[in-house]
Amino acid sequence: ETGVTQTPRHLVMGMTNKKSLKCEQHLGHNAMYWYKQSAKKPLELMFVYSLEERVENNSVPSRFSPECPNSSHLFLHLHTLQPEDSALYLCASSQDLAGGRGTDTQYFGPGTRLTVL
Amino acid sequence: GEDVEQSLFLSVREGDSSVINCTYTDSSSTYLYWYKQEPGAGLQLLTYIFSNMDMKQDQRLTVLLNKKDKHLSLRIADTQTGDSAIYFCAVYQTGANNLFFGTGTRLTVIP
Numbered sequence: 001e002t003g004v005t006q007t008p009r010h011l012v013m014g015m016t017n018k019k020s021l022k023c024e025q026h027l028g029h030n031a032m033y034w035y036k037q038s039a040k041k042p043l044e045l046m047f048v049y050s051l052e053e054r055v056e057n058n059s060v061p062s063r064f065s066p067e068c069p070n071s072s073h074l075f076l077h078l079h080t081l082q083p084e085d086s087a088l089y090l091c092a093s094s095q096d097l098a099g100g101r102g103t104d105t106q107y108f109g110p111g112t113r114l115t116v117l
Numbered sequence: 118g119e120d121v122e123q124s125l126f127l128s129v130r131e132g133d134s135s136v137i138n139c140t141y142t143d144s145s146s147t148y149l150y151w152y153k154q155e156p157g158a159g160l161q162l163l164t165y166i167f168s169n170m171d172m173k174q175d176q177r178l179t180v181l182l183n184k185k186d187k188h189l190s191l192r193i194a195d196t197q198t199g200d201s202a203i204y205f206c207a208v209y210q211t212g213a214n215n216l217f218f219g220t221g222t223r224l225t226v227i228p
Contacts, residue, residue: 002161042121043205043218056215090159105150106216108160 003027004109006091012115013081021076021112023091031097032074033106034066037088049074050097081116088113119143119210123219130227135196137222139189139206149182150207151191154221160205163191193224201226 004025013019025032034046048056049068063085065077074091092106120142129135141149147168152160166173166180166189173180179192189208193200203221210217 002159004159006159042220043207045215092160105148105162105165107162108152110157110159113157 002107002109004091004093004107006089006109006112008112009110010113010115012117013078014117015081015083017081018077018079020078021089021091021114023074023076023109025072025074025091025093025107025109027093027095027107029093029095029107030071031094032068032071033092033094034074034076035090035092035108037090037111039087043090047076048097055097078114081114083116086114086116119146119208119215119217121206121208121217121219123204123206123222125220126223126225128225128227129196131196131198133196135191135193135200135224135226137191137193137204137206137224139191139219141187141189141206141208141217143208143210144184144187146187146208146210148209149180149189150209150216151178151180152205152207152218154203154205156202163204196224196226198226198228200224 007022031050036044046060047066052068067075088111090111091109094106122140150165151163153163154160177194181190203223205221206219208217
């Protein structure tokens with residue numbers, strides 16, 4: 001248990017569906033992250049939030065929409081996804097925004113395995 | 118950005134030592150991490166090393182950093198079947214304020 005939980009753990013959706021992924025951290029951290037893990041590709045950073053403000057968006061398609069209502073919760077809203085969006089989506093948190101200090105180490109949740117049909 | 122490379126697979130016999138290697142490209146990288154991912158699970162932080170260190174030891178784990186060659190390795194002594202997992206190298210790049218991951222090395226421990 002890393003103190004970061006994600007729900008659901010598995011999700012199957014059609015291309016026309018709308019769904020949301022949820023991440024919650026119980027560590028009192030200020031920064032939260034969404035990553036995409038595809039087979040045989042490096043982990044891709046999608047979004048970064050610090051103190052509920054988005055600070056990074058790495059050219060992610062608009063069909064992925066993040067929301068951070070407070071420092072403990074992070075959502076990823078999904079709509080009109082494509083089959084190539086099937087992947088493991090990982091949430092992470094760190095004490096503060098990663099600034100190259102070991103104390104800003106990111107702690108990961110278990111991930112949501114998403115399959116888009 | 119940063120290119121972080123790892124070999125995809127490694128097999129070792131139970132009780133032997135495992136050495137997982139990682140290379141990166143940006144010399145301004147400050148912190149370097151090793152994460153473990155077991156089947157169906159998220160990433161678990163194993164250890165990290167700061168770029169002004171050459172070595173860090175933590176129980177069965179030894180991290181070696183050759184900053185000149187931009188080479189990082191993770192040695193697992195007395196490898197057990199429970200060590201079978203995917204191991205990710207991650208490098209923090211100050212300029213990009215970003216953590217870059219390798220593709221992961223799948224370690225298989227043969228009983």
